[in-house]
Structure formats: C-alpha cells, structure tokens
Amino acid sequence: MPKRMTYAQAGVDIDKKSRSISALVEHLKFKREGLGAPIDLPGHFTGLMDFGDYALTLCTDGVGTKLLVADAMRKWDTIGIDCIAMNVNDTICVGSEPIGFVDYIAIDRPDKKVTSEVGKGLERGAEMSNMTIVGGEIAVLPELVKGFDLAGTCLGMVKKDEIITGDAIKPGDALVGLPSSGIHSNGLTLARKIFEENRIGYKEKVKGLNRSVGMELLEPTTIYVRQVLKLIDKFDVKGMANITGGGLRNLRRLKKGIGFEIEDPMRPNPIFNVMQELGNVTDNEMYQTFNMGMGYCMVVPERESSDVVKAAGKGAKVVGHAVRSNRVTVPGLGLKYSKY
Numbered sequence: 001m002p003k004r005m006t007y008a009q010a011g012v013d014i015d016k017k018s019r020s021i022s023a024l025v026e027h028l029k030f031k032r033e034g035l036g037a038p039i040d041l042p043g044h045f046t047g048l049m050d051f052g053d054y055a056l057t058l059c060t061d062g063v064g065t066k067l068l069v070a071d072a073m074r075k076w077d078t079i080g081i082d083c084i085a086m087n088v089n090d091t092i093c094v095g096s097e098p099i100g101f102v103d104y105i106a107i108d109r110p111d112k113k114v115t116s117e118v119g120k121g122l123e124r125g126a127e128m129s130n131m132t133i134v135g136g137e138i139a140v141l142p143e144l145v146k147g148f149d150l151a152g153t154c155l156g157m158v159k160k161d162e163i164i165t166g167d168a169i170k171p172g173d174a175l176v177g178l179p180s181s182g183i184h185s186n187g188l189t190l191a192r193k194i195f196e197e198n199r200i201g202y203k204e205k206v207k208g209l210n211r212s213v214g215m216e217l218l219e220p221t222t223i224y225v226r227q228v229l230k231l232i233d234k235f236d237v238k239g240m241a242n243i244t245g246g247g248l249r250n251l252r253r254l255k256k257g258i259g260f261e262i263e264d265p266m267r268p269n270p271i272f273n274v275m276q277e278l279g280n281v282t283d284n285e286m287y288q289t290f291n292m293g294m295g296y297c298m299v300v301p302e303r304e305s306s307d308v309v310k311a312a313g314k315g316a317k318v319v320g321h322a323v324r325s326n327r328v329t330v331p332g333l334g335l336k337y338s339k340y
Contacts, residue, residue: 005280014288080122084223085184089225104153106144129223177296177316184222184291190275190289210270237308247288253340261329272293
C-alpha cells in the first residue's frame with residue numbers, strides 16, 4: 001500500500017495558512033468613509049464597497065502551481081481561463097456581476113510565446129464571464145521568480161438591496177451543487193506530489209483516465225458566471241459558495257450557527273479517484289483539499305430546489321440541506337468539518 005499523503009505533507013497546511021491570514025488582517029484597521037466605504041461581510045468570498053445605490057466588489061486570486069503543469073506540458077493557452085475563473089467565481093458568491101479585470105504576470109524573463117498563449121486564455125475567460133480586461137502588468141523579476149506567476153483582480157457590481165449575504169439561510173433550506181470540470185485550480189501541490197511519488201509523468205496515461213495526467217490536470221476551471229446570474233435573477237438564492245481551497249470547509253463561511261448535512265454528495269471526477277488511490281489519501285483529506293466534483297453550490301428554499309436543479313442544467317442536483325449547527329457533515333463518509 002502506498003504511503004498516506006496529505007496536503008500539509010506536500011507543503012500546504014491550510015490551517016497554518018488561515019492563521020497567517022488572521023495575523024495579517026488584524027493589522028488592517030483603517031476604513032474609508034463615504035463613497036467607497038467598506039461593507040462588512042467578514043469571511044465572505046469577495047470584498048464590498050459602498051457606491052451609492054450599488055456595492056462594488058473586489059477580489060484577487062491566482063492560478064497557483066497549476067502553472068508548473070502548464071510549463072511541463074508546454075501548454076499555456078488555458079491557464080488564463082483558470083485565472084479569470086478563480087476570481088469571477090468568488091465575485092458572484094454575493095450576487096455581484098463581474099465587469100472588469102486586471103491581470104498580473106511576474107516572470108523571470110520576457111517570453112513572447114508564453115505571454116501570447118496566456119493572453120488567449122484570458123480573452124476566452126473574459127468572454128465567458130461577459131467582462132472586460134481593462135488593464136494589467138507584466139513584471140520582469142529574474143531575482144525573485146523562477147518561471148512565472150499569474151494572478152488577477154476582478155471588479156464587480158451589485159445593487160445594495162440585492163447583495164446575497166447568507167443571512168437568510170435557515171435550517172431545511174436545500175443545498176444545490178453545480179458540477180466541476182475536474183481539479184480546477186486548487187490542491188495542485190498535493191496532486192503533483194502524488195504523481196511525482198508514483199513516478200508518473202504528466203504525459204503518461206493511467207488507468208481510470210481517458211487522457212494524459214497533464215491534460216487532465218490542465219482542464220480549465222468551470223466559469224459559473226452566466227449560469228449563476230440567471231439563477232439568482234429567477235429564484236430566491238439565499239447563499240452561495242465557491243468550492244475552492246478548503247473544499248467543503250468553504251460552506252462554513254456562509255452563516256454563523258448554520259451548518260450543512262450533505263446526504264447525497266456529487267460523484268467525484270475520475271481524476272480524484274485516481275489520486276486518492278495512488279496517494280492513499282483519506283476521504284477527510286480529499287474533501288477538505290479538492291472540490292470532489294462539486295465546484296459551486298447554492299442555498300435555496302426547499303420548495304424551489306427541484307426547479308433550481310432543472311434550470312441549472314446538466315449535472316446539478318440537491319446534495320444536502322442546511323442544519324442548525326456549526327459544522328459541515330457528510331454522514332455517508334463519516335466526515336465532519338467545523339473550521340473554514
């Protein structure tokens with residue numbers, strides 16, 4: 001049996017990361033007043049600012065070590081989609097529509113081929129999100145980076161009386177999951193270590209996958225913008241979560257005193273089954289590191305859940321319900337998460 005692998009052993013300890021974030025945030029005390037003043041939604045997926053009848057939202061994120069897979073495969077034309085997706089999927093969690101984006105590339109040396117390919121993905125992601133890329137920056141930093149890093153920042157807007165905060169969630173509400181396309185852009189450090197430890201190259205095919213490991217890992221992150229904006233316009237959506245780093249623990253961010261019991265989890269994509277077996281990874285570790293087939297979820301009244309699933313389209317389903325607790329559980333797998 002292969003040795004048991006964890007995200008922390010691979011180099012990313014999500015609890016230490018949370019403590020580091022808290023150590024930084026405790027110093028951020030200054031708050032602007034008037035136009036542009038912050039709207040306090042602690043722990044949510046995007047920041048909000050008062051802008052009259054509207055709230056502007058800002059969030060930032062990158063692609064992470066998925067870039068190392070792109071480098072190894074010499075394929076950079078889809079990672080721009082991931083960069084857009086990681087930001088816009090956070091933006092829409094409060095009902096905000098993405099309207100503008102800026103990208104940032106830190107690179108050790110200028111490389112026309114790489115930046116051209118990255119641009120193709122950024123353009124495609126912006127089109128899928130109905131959003132303009134209004135600017136960006138390429139920093140050449142040979143003494144600071146090896147290869148390159150890609151990140152971005154998204155501006156969104158929402159009417160203040162239409163912000164989705166999660167406050168309206170109550171026990172019995174349904175949790176509707178939307179399917180992921182695969183690993184998306186989280187947990188790649190553990191994923192890469194699993195294949196590395198098993199001496200499996202990115203260009204190899206393994207049992208359980210229909211294409212090479214590298215192509216499976218490079219599958220672009222699903223962009224949920226158009227789908228979700230249509231749903232919140234039609235249904236009473238009370239809360240939403242982007243299932244990114246932290247996996248199911250993200251659901252704990254929606255409302256204090258409310259947890260979720262996931263009675264019917266989505267079927268994991270084949271890449272997750274392969275990685276779990278090769279790395280001897282526990283269910284607990286898998287579901288707090290990866291999306292495990294559910295890339296995004298919405299909390300809606302039980303009475304609307306069937307209609308929401310139908311309107312959401314292929315792969316959507318009710319996976320569980322809100323409960324009065326401070327944890328997320330998956331009874332069928334014996335999983336319990338109280339942190340986010």
